[in-house]
Every structure is written in C-alpha cells, then in structure tokens.
Amino acid sequence: MNPESLTTFLEMRNITKSFPGVRALDGVSFDLHRGEIHALVGENGAGKSTLMKVLGGVYPYPEYGGEIAIEGGLQRFANVRDAEKAGIAVIYQELSLVREMTVGENIFLGREPSRLGLIRWDELYRRAAALLDDLHLSIDPHVQVRLLGIGQQQLVEIAKALSHDARVLVLDEPTAALTDSEVETLFGILQKLRERGVGMIYISHKLDEVFRISDRITVLRDGKTVGTNPTGQWTESQVIARMVGREVGDIFPRVEHEKGDVVFEASAVTVTDPDAAHKRLVDNLSFSVRRGEVLGIAGLMGAGRSDLLMAIFGAHSGVVSGEIRLEGKRVQIKTPADAIKQGIGFVTEDRKRFGLVLDQTILSNMTLAGLRQISGRFVTSIDAESAAGERAMRDLRVKAKSIFTVAGTLSGGNQQKVVLAKWLLTKPRVLFLDEPTRGIDVGAKQEIYNQISSLAQAGLAIVLVSSELPEVLGLSDRIIVLHEGRKTGEFTRANATPEAVMACATGHVRSAA
Amino acid sequence: MNDSANLPETDRPPATSDFIAINEADELTRQTTIGRLKIPTDVLRAYTMVFALLAIWIFFHYSTDQIFLDPRNFSNLMRQTAVTGVLAVGMLMVIVTGQIDLSVGSVVGLAGGIAAITLGWLGFGLVPSIAAGIAVGVVIGAAQGSLVAYLNIPAFIVTLGGLLAWRGVILGLSRGETIPVQLQSFKAIGQDYVGPFVGWIIAAIAVAAIVWLNISRSRSRKKHGLTATSPAMLLLRIVGPSLAVVGFIYMMNAYEIAPGRYAGIPVPVIIFLAIALAGAFLTQNTTFGRYLYAIGGNPDAARLSGINIRRHLLAVFCIMGALSGVSAIIYTARVGSASPDAGQLLELDAIAACVIGGTSLMGGRGTVFGAVLGALIMASLDNGMSLKNVEPYMQNIIKGAILVAAVGLDMAGRRRS
Numbered sequence: 001m002n003p004e005s006l007t008t009f010l011e012m013r014n015i016t017k018s019f020p021g022v023r024a025l026d027g028v029s030f031d032l033h034r035g036e037i038h039a040l041v042g043e044n045g046a047g048k049s050t051l052m053k054v055l056g057g058v059y060p061y062p063e064y065g066g067e068i069a070i071e072g073g074l075q076r077f078a079n080v081r082d083a084e085k086a087g088i089a090v091i092y093q094e095l096s097l098v099r100e101m102t103v104g105e106n107i108f109l110g111r112e113p114s115r116l117g118l119i120r121w122d123e124l125y126r127r128a129a130a131l132l133d134d135l136h137l138s139i140d141p142h143v144q145v146r147l148l149g150i151g152q153q154q155l156v157e158i159a160k161a162l163s164h165d166a167r168v169l170v171l172d173e174p175t176a177a178l179t180d181s182e183v184e185t186l187f188g189i190l191q192k193l194r195e196r197g198v199g200m201i202y203i204s205h206k207l208d209e210v211f212r213i214s215d216r217i218t219v220l221r222d223g224k225t226v227g228t229n230p231t232g233q234w235t236e237s238q239v240i241a242r243m244v245g246r247e248v249g250d251i252f253p254r255v256e257h258e259k260g261d262v263v264f265e266a267s268a269v270t271v272t273d274p275d276a277a278h279k280r281l282v283d284n285l286s287f288s289v290r291r292g293e294v295l296g297i298a299g300l301m302g303a304g305r306s307d308l309l310m311a312i313f314g315a316h317s318g319v320v321s322g323e324i325r326l327e328g329k330r331v332q333i334k335t336p337a338d339a340i341k342q343g344i345g346f347v348t349e350d351r352k353r354f355g356l357v358l359d360q361t362i363l364s365n366m367t368l369a370g371l372r373q374i375s376g377r378f379v380t381s382i383d384a385e386s387a388a389g390e391r392a393m394r395d396l397r398v399k400a401k402s403i404f405t406v407a408g409t410l411s412g413g414n415q416q417k418v419v420l421a422k423w424l425l426t427k428p429r430v431l432f433l434d435e436p437t438r439g440i441d442v443g444a445k446q447e448i449y450n451q452i453s454s455l456a457q458a459g460l461a462i463v464l465v466s467s468e469l470p471e472v473l474g475l476s477d478r479i480i481v482l483h484e485g486r487k488t489g490e491f492t493r494a495n496a497t498p499e500a501v502m503a504c505a506t507g508h509v510r511s512a513a
Numbered sequence: 514m515n516d517s518a519n520l521p522e523t524d525r526p527p528a529t530s531d532f533i534a535i536n537e538a539d540e541l542t543r544q545t546t547i548g549r550l551k552i553p554t555d556v557l558r559a560y561t562m563v564f565a566l567l568a569i570w571i572f573f574h575y576s577t578d579q580i581f582l583d584p585r586n587f588s589n590l591m592r593q594t595a596v597t598g599v600l601a602v603g604m605l606m607v608i609v610t611g612q613i614d615l616s617v618g619s620v621v622g623l624a625g626g627i628a629a630i631t632l633g634w635l636g637f638g639l640v641p642s643i644a645a646g647i648a649v650g651v652v653i654g655a656a657q658g659s660l661v662a663y664l665n666i667p668a669f670i671v672t673l674g675g676l677l678a679w680r681g682v683i684l685g686l687s688r689g690e691t692i693p694v695q696l697q698s699f700k701a702i703g704q705d706y707v708g709p710f711v712g713w714i715i716a717a718i719a720v721a722a723i724v725w726l727n728i729s730r731s732r733s734r735k736k737h738g739l740t741a742t743s744p745a746m747l748l749l750r751i752v753g754p755s756l757a758v759v760g761f762i763y764m765m766n767a768y769e770i771a772p773g774r775y776a777g778i779p780v781p782v783i784i785f786l787a788i789a790l791a792g793a794f795l796t797q798n799t800t801f802g803r804y805l806y807a808i809g810g811n812p813d814a815a816r817l818s819g820i821n822i823r824r825h826l827l828a829v830f831c832i833m834g835a836l837s838g839v840s841a842i843i844y845t846a847r848v849g850s851a852s853p854d855a856g857q858l859l860e861l862d863a864i865a866a867c868v869i870g871g872t873s874l875m876g877g878r879g880t881v882f883g884a885v886l887g888a889l890i891m892a893s894l895d896n897g898m899s900l901k902n903v904e905p906y907m908q909n910i911i912k913g914a915i916l917v918a919a920v921g922l923d924m925a926g927r928r929r930s
Contacts, residue, residue, distance in 0.1 A: 357810035
C-alpha cells in the first residue's frame, strides 16, 4: 500500500437498518481507504449484505440510519444509479450479465456510445477491447457471455464496473464459483486495481483468501462491528472467534470408532461427457466404503468428483458403465429412484439449484425424497409428516420459525441442513455429500461437521466430496484423490498431508497409500 | 409471481387449508396488519378472493333488480361454471407442473363431436358414446403428453398445434354440420336436476364428512405428538363449512322449475363438485400431487429426489384430456347438440380461472380451490353482464381488464407483504 493512499475515501458512520421485527444493522461503522482491500467477514445473517445494499443504494436514504461520506462529502443515495454515479460498484454473487449478449454489449449496457440514436458498434467494441486489455484480460469483446466460464464472467463484471469509473468496488463472495487458476487471475487484477487506487470491499467466507489478499479485516456479528484491524494483526482463529462469538478449537470433531463391513462398492466406473462422447469425465474408477467410515474424495474442480457421484446415483446425462455393489449384492441403478430404493442418499452440490424447491416449506423439502416412506404410499398424512419434520428440525437444529417456513427464506446453513434432513429421512445406508458446506457460515459448518461425524458413528457409510482441503482432511477416515477423472492417490487419515493430497490433485504425483 | 422471497408460509395449502383450516401456527406465519387486525397473509389472500366473489355477486344482484342471486339464476350460474370449472381443475394440475395446455377448447369440440357422432350417427348407446368422448380426450392427452414428456417439445408448441389440429379434425368429421343429440338420458347430464331430497342427503353426508374429517384430524395430531387444535377452532372449522354447504343446497333446492316442483342440484354441478373434490384430494393429499408441485417448483431437485418427471407429466396431460372429455359431455348435453366450433376459447377461460385463483404460470404454486373460485368469478362475470345486457364486445373488454387487474393486485399485495 502506498503511504499517500492512506486517506479515508469512504466512510460509513453508525449505520442502522431495521426490517420488521429485526434490527439487521445496529450502529455499524466502516471505512475504506484509497487503494485498499478491506475484507468484511461474518457469519451469514451478520449484516454484510445489508450493509453493502445500503452502500449500493438498494436501500435508499431515509430507509437507514447513519451517514455515508465519500471524501468527506455526505451522500444520500436515492437509488442504485446514484451510488454508481458516486463511484460505487457492487458485484453480486449472482452475476448480473445478460448471457445472450456479447461481452462488449454487456459492458456498455444502457450507456452504448451512439450517434443519432444509432449504436456505434465499432466504437463500443474498440472501447471494450481497450478496457479488457487494460486489465490484461484475453477475452474477446465480441463473444457471447454465455460462452464464457463463470470465472471469466466475473472478470467481465469487474471490467464493466471499472467502465463506470468505479472507485469503490464491492466483491461479494467473488471466488465461490471459481477454479484455483481463475482465483489467481482475479487476485492479480485486484492487486492491479489496488495499485491504481481503487478501494475494494471484499466479502468472503474463505478466510485463507481473505488473509492473502486483504489489507484490513472487519468482522461483523449480529449487525454490529466487532473488530477492525490490519490483516497482519489478526490470526485466523481470532477472526473465527470474533465471528462466532466464542473461541473455537479444532472445528473437526475427531471421534475414533469401529469401522464395519464394506457397505458400498463401485468398480470400474466410467462416465463420458454428454457433449463430447470421446471424452471421459470419470475413467475406470473404483472405490468402496465401510459402515461407519467417511471416505473423502479430493480433487480440483472439474476432476470428475461430482460426475462420479451423479453417475452412481443414476442422474448423469453421459454414458455410464461400471458395477455397483451394496452389501456385496450387485445392483442396477438407472434412475435416482433406483438409487434411493437401494439406500443411497445424495446431498447434492448447489442446494438452490439441485437440492431445494425454494418456494416450498421446510417440511415439503425435507419429505420430498422419502415421502412414500414417511407419509404413505399414495395418500399422504400431514400429521405423520409434521411429526417427522419436527423431529428432523430438532435433531439437525434447523433455525426457523416453524416447519412451514418457506425454504427460500432460510440462510445457507439452514438450507443445507434441510437438504441433509431430506436425505436422512430416506434412511440411507450410504450417504453421498457433495460440497456440503459451500457458502455457509462457520457456525453452521461446524454443526454439519458434527452431524457427519455422529452419522458415521451411528454406522452410516459416508462419501464426502469437498473443494476445501482442510474439510476433507479433517473429516475423512480415508481419502482418494481424483485428477482428470482418474484416481491419482489414496491416503489414510494418518498419512494424508495437505501437500501430498494437493500434489495428487494437481496431477504432479501419483501416490499409493 | 416468481418472487420466491415473498411466498406464503404454508404448505398443504389452500384447497383444504384456505377453506377450512386457518393456519394454526398463527404467530409463526407472516402477517398483514389492517388497522388493529393482524391476519396471516396467505389466509388473507385466500379470503380476498372469496370476498371479491361475494362483492361481484352482491353488485350484480342489486344492479339487476335482485335477479342475479335469485335461485333460478344462481342455479344457472352454477351450471355455467361446471364446464369451465371441470377444465380448470385439470388445467391447474398442468400449470402447477410448469406446463400449459392450449388445446383443451378444441379437444372439448372434438370429444363432444365424437360423443354426438357415435350417439346420433352410429347408434351407440348412452354409456358407449360417453366413453368414446372421454376416451378421445384421454388419447389426445396421452399423445400430447408423450410429445412433451418424452420428446421434450415445449407444451406451448405441442398444444398450440393441437388447438389447430383437433379443431380441424372435428370440422372434417362433422362435415361442418351441427350434430343434434336426441337421447334424453344423455341430455339429462347437462340439463337435469337431482331433486331436493337427494340434495339434502348430499348435504347430510357432506356435513358428516366435515365433522368426521375434523375430529379424526385432531385425533391424528394428538397421536403424532403435535399440539392439538383448540375446541373453539375445531367448532369454527366444523360450523363454517357446514353452513356454506347447507346454504348452497338450500339455494339449489329453492329453484322452482314448475309450480310446486323444486329443482335441486343440477347434474353437471354434481359432476363438477365431485371432480373438484377429487382434484383437491389428489393435489393436496397424495404423493402424486405433492410431486407435481415439486416438479413445477424445481425440476432438478425433483428428479434428484427420485421423482419420475416424464411419467408425471404424461399422467397430468392424460388427466387434462379426460377432464376435457367430461367437460365436452356436459357441454354437449347442456346445449343438446355438438357444433364443430363448440368449446372455442375455453382453454383461455380455464387458464384465466387458474390465474385469477392465484396459480403461478411459472409452476409450483396454485390450488384447486383457487381455480374453482376463479372459474366461479369468470362465470359470474359472464352471467351478470349478460343479465345486464352488456354488449358482447364490452364483456370481452371487461373480462380482459379484470384478469390483468386481478393478477396485478395480487402481485402488488405480494410485494408489500
């Protein structure tokens, strides 16, 4: 950081914001220097998004209390436009690009260079190209956004923000959907913007990234600021302690227990890409899980981990071959219904897309997969369901007003618990978990870890896929590592180190346990 | 309508619960404040429709010299509702799964035509001709459903094609002629009444059923360890619907067809009510119905939860086809003949009924109870405006405006809540 940039550019003083019955922000103060990356962390529901919506003009001036000042001048945004004019650009988790339009069209959407009402396409693409070039992005401005990967879309979004002359950039979970190399590109650009004096507010659950990229960290809890310090003065566990309001030791419960017989066995599973039949997403992969065992599947994004689980579950659109045995008996699984019948449960990744019917209640979601067992083969019993739902809600500690609360209104952690409950209510013998803690806060993560651990103790066989290496290492009894659809390593809990697993995941080393 | 953040916090909704059960978790649900009253928003929404219907009725009653709610006209109104209402029940299921069926008007024309042809031209008896009409509907539903479910052709396209094609088929088969129906027992389906005595028997059965359902439900709650319903609420839930049933039967029975001869419930209305009850049960109290909502709400999640989406879509289109057949029989019987342009625009009435009744065209939301109310509102407007001699062009304009306004108000209400 340059010393001259240490001037406060943006200041939010004593911000309060209430919703009916809830005080979402309670006197939060937050400031941002020029050329600074200021990380904002906190559990879901701590008020981060609300604070950014106040800043971005989503909640206009008299709807909140407190003051926003830019370079000392008081600002009262009436709408998002006003905030943009003041140089504030918010990049939301859900990207706001028009997928069918080109990169150039998106960047200048609503502000197309024109003459006599006609768009000057040459000028538009020239300026778009210059902008992308300036960020050292090799993205063709003529290409349609939908053809870009999610990571590149994110970068286009940043380019768009900069075309507005944004001086404050808010990034909300920018790396949630990015691959490791895309994260590197993003961080390179953030560094560059920092040198240019752009102030950035970086919201993320991934503390390792926060520690890598940020200059200062502010922790929010329950709508209040509970600490702001230069990053160097924080330790990761201090940040977590502030976030959850208590000191956490090792967040992975380690209870050793007996492993039983092999429950589930997959041999020589091969899955082809539905879009390119010659390409193998999973190549001749075999593994087995014992009763009471947690098998971790590590690997980078695109290594074929989700494809493997989807294929076994009968839900993959590519061609699947291989053999599945449950308790030694060979079974045919052609559809998810077959898999459920055989006692396989599957907590899928991306709960909003694959896991939940967001419009429906907690109860409907919890009972969806096991409805016939819980409620009746054809005629349903709302009371039998309610009883099962209330029990599951207590057991998993879902925080909601009632089982009739709509799933879409819950926080990520609670939504994930609902999905977990859905699969536990099918009484599975094997449970697949695909990224079970993505995008949820630390407290909820720990609760899910405890659940996984106690389910294993109760004798369930668990297959855990996660991009977060500490999670795989912390929870698994055994780990297999995938790289480009093949098994490149297998470890026991005792001999798994992050370095060794990562080496297999990146394809540098093939190791055997 | 697709704003997932502002949805009512209830499941096993309306058909039963809007009507009978005021949500017991009162303090837990979202509430709307009117003056000093606090009412759960979703309950309010359901009752708003009931009040809108009552307001329409009262308005027409007093602006037509009290003809509108006269037993004779009321009985007529119910008969008019039957044809659209039967279709609306099927359409509700189609829309809940996120699909649409634009062909039902033409299918009504074709199925009615086939029934009349088999009856009049081919000399089939009563039962075979009815079976033929309904079978036509089922076969068409199965064909269209297969194209949608197994070949992934959008339902809008498949049934738009059906709208044109089936109308063409009946025009060809009938050679453009209107086919009269002579058989009295067939016409009875659309024109006859069951008589006051049967009406009171039905009322008694209905009241007994309401009492029994409420008591067994309250027992079942106890058995499953859930909080019991308070006695006052239980009483309210028994008395309210029972009064509605008795009032309805009374009105139906009060219609004097000839001096000293009282009508009772029209046969088509009995068919309609039976189908509506069956539809409400199927959508709210069976796994099949629950899966339809899940498929419409999030097909990916439904598929991964082990639901066979294709089979359910096929089934829903078959049900729609069968109900189109039933509707065609009622319509043909009521009119006493099958004209090749019978049923035109009925698909739009059925869709409008669902939408006015709170069904989301995005799928996943809507109830049979709402669709039936919607059908009643549409039929009431038709009937009332005809009584007031509103010109047909004006009727269309008003109906169109009300459809859009109703949905607009609902959306506005949702945003506020």
